[in-house]
Amino acid sequence: MAFWNRRSAKQTEEQAWLTVLAPVSGDVVRLNDVPDPVFAQRMVGDGAAVNPTSDTLVAPVDGTLTNLFPTGHAAGITTDQGMEVLIHIGMDTVELKGQGFEKLTEQGQRVTTGTALIRMDLETLRTTAKSVVTPVVVTNMAQIEELVITDQPHVEAGKDWLFKVKIKRG
Template identity: 40%
Template sequence: MFKKLFGQKKNDKEVKLVAALTGEIIPIERVEDPVFAQKMAGDGLAIVPTQGEVVAPISGKVTHLFDTHHAIGITTKEGLEILIHIGIDTVKLDGKGFNAYVEVGDEVKQGERLITVDLNLLKESGFAISTPIVITNGEVVAEQKVLATGNVIAGEDEILSILLK
């Protein structure tokens, strides 16, 4: 009741992530890689994409971009660290099928295009296309809530609400 009347405590901060890809939301536990499925890389969810454009799920700074462009990290001004890992074991493609539109150090806005990927190439090469979106520094998270199930549209549908400590 107190929170309803007076809102969150002053130091609480809620941030919302939008879908980084168009596709179907699946629980992180269903990802084909145990590192993600067992939340060793962080908690979150995954999207099985139907389109190959990856957008920023939240505004922030690009803090990691693998040379192979299969994974990207964004850190928000609040210090939340997000990792988007496109497909499973796709590092083995050595960048083939991936194009990055940003570099480490770039400030990005929620919904801005980050990477494009040839999903057909990934599938034809035998790689799972499930794309985990995880919080890699869970120690700053007080509460995490999944906001969407089923199909989502990149840059539009809210997928996660994160309440920071």
């Protein structure tokens, strides 16, 4: 009995954490260092950012692509547990009206970790965008009990985890 109890406790513990992978490859940037107060002050959510070196943005978690903004500069996934993960490519990039972004899927689709979502023309964006730093945040912050950010300076898209959040029990 003790064996089974331990096992189920371990499973519960695993389910309570959401692991968010890097959606792009690049150097890890703390939200505090993101050049937009909306993200730096965690108004949108808590997480971490990546300064991208790869041009394909992939899903960092499994879930439903609740939001693929028409301009292609932001994507949001809702996990089966109801956690919302928003990826925002660059700063003030909504103003580029889609230039430099190519949507590779559609809003409402089921996605799994690694599904390609958006292709970015990084060369263009580096000249047209205020910044290409890409925050990845959990927007339902009230449900976060703990957040752990990777201590690796560099992450690979779809392979390395960027941060993990412990989800509060309802």
